[in-house]
Amino acid sequence: MTQVPILDIRNLKVDFATRDGMVHALESVSFQLVRGETMGLVGESGSGKSVSAYAVMRLLGSSAHVTADRMVCGGVDLRSASDAEVASLRGKRMTMIFQNARAALNPIRSIGDQIVDVLRAHRAMPKREAHEAAIMALAEVRIPDPKRRYHAYPFELSGGMCQRVMIALAFASEPELLIADEPTTGLDVTTQAVIMDLIREKSSQRQMSTILITHDLTLAAEYCDRFAVMHAGHIVEQGTTTDIFQRATHPYTGLLMQATPHGATTLSELAAIPGSLPDLRRELPPCRFVHRCPQSTPACAAPLPRVKLDASHEVACHMPWRESE
Numbered sequence: 076m077t078q079v080p081i082l083d084i085r086n087l088k089v090d091f092a093t094r095d096g097m098v099h100a101l102e103s104v105s106f107q108l109v110r111g112e113t114m115g116l117v118g119e120s121g122s123g124k125s126v127s128a129y130a131v132m133r134l135l136g137s138s139a140h141v142t143a144d145r146m147v148c149g150g151v152d153l154r155s156a157s158d159a160e161v162a163s164l165r166g167k168r169m170t171m172i173f174q175n176a177r178a179a180l181n182p183i184r185s186i187g188d189q190i191v192d193v194l195r196a197h198r199a200m201p202k203r204e205a206h207e208a209a210i211m212a213l214a215e216v217r218i219p220d221p222k223r224r225y226h227a228y229p230f231e232l233s234g235g236m237c238q239r240v241m242i243a244l245a246f247a248s249e250p251e252l253l254i255a256d257e258p259t260t261g262l263d264v265t266t267q268a269v270i271m272d273l274i275r276e277k278s279s280q281r282q283m284s285t286i287l288i289t290h291d292l293t294l295a296a297e298y299c300d301r302f303a304v305m306h307a308g309h310i311v312e313q314g315t316t317t318d319i320f321q322r323a324t325h326p327y328t329g330l331l332m333q334a335t336p337h338g339a340t341t342l343s344e345l346a347a348i349p350g351s352l353p354d355l356r357r358e359l360p361p362c363r364f365v366h367r368c369p370q371s372t373p374a375c376a377a378p379l380p381r382v383k384l385d386a387s388h389e390v391a392c393h394m395p396w397r398e399s400e
């Protein structure tokens with residue numbers, strides 16, 4: 076990777092202190108994202124996708140203990156930055172959209188005024204100019220009759236329309252990094268495609284980097300350049316969309332792909348993967364997939380290797396699948 080990454084995460088570790096003990100949610104999570112790239116973060120429910128995103132945004136609560144060897148966004152060291160600096164980065168240089176857009180919007184402020192607030196806070200626009208820009212922003216996300224809709228409140232809009240407003244808000248500050256956490260879950264298939272096309276169009280216009288967190292492999296394959304596959308708080312495999320969908324090498328990725336031969340289903344529908352995620356409060360083996368893995372051997376008790384298969388493709392496994400190569 077020759078470009079300087081917009082986001083550079085190395086050996087991110089997150090533990091949560093709970094009444095039932097320490098939850099070892101993430102370990103050795105490393106990934107980089109360059110300008111204009113879209114990375115899919117996929118894995119079963121509970122694999123650590125949202126915790127990874129929230130750690131980058133510093134949105135985890137006080138029970139989270141976060142460490143990393145490197146955590147840089149847009150040249151800013153997120154480990155040493157003050158809360159005020161990270162708050163200013165959030166929204167301005169890195170932003171996030173969520174599954175339930177209506178709940179993420181302010182229920183007692185019109186959608187237009189919410190966009191004006193972002194424009195004035197992050198781009199220091201005068202009020203009148205911000206008003207015009209907010210109407211333009213609503214038009215850009217294809218909100219019909221944007222001048223009138225400027226005055227609407229979130230409860231007056233459908234889920235798909237609220238997600239469009241979230242996208243307008245997310246892009247208003249012209250950030251470099253967008254994290255979209257299940258942005259289309261709960262929307263009908265047609266609206267899903269509209270929302271994803273909007274995210275793609277606006278990201279590529281601005282050469283923004285995007286992390287798409289999703290259970291939907293079909294959707295992810297269509298919109299992502301690259302993937303990181305998570306299992307129980309580890310990234311088990313990373314590669315281009317072709318690497319992952321045609322040359323899956325980690326047994327877990329292989330099982331995911333075997334279970335979705337034509338990429339025509341979602342992770343939540345997969346029944347073919349044996350066992351379940353380990354209890355993250357227990358002492359965990361170096362490979363957290365070992366008890367579910369059809370290929371495990373005594374060698375798997377050794378520290379987890381990070382095997383570089385080529386410049387873009389990496390796997391954390393002692394016994395990677397090679398048959399498909």
Ligand SMILES: Nc1ncnc2c1ncn2[C@@H]1O[C@H](COP(=O)(O)OP(=O)(O)OP(=O)(O)O)[C@@H](O)[C@H]1O
Nearest residue numbers: 091093098100119120121122123124125126127355
């Ligand atoms: N505040 C918390 N306290 C304790 N454990 C937590 C906390 N937040 C997350 N976890 C645990 O961290 C692990 C990873 O959770 P995370 O929400 O990142 O999974 P996910 O892959 O995003 O799942 P989903 O697809 O269901 O959103 C889970 O075991 C979860 O229970």
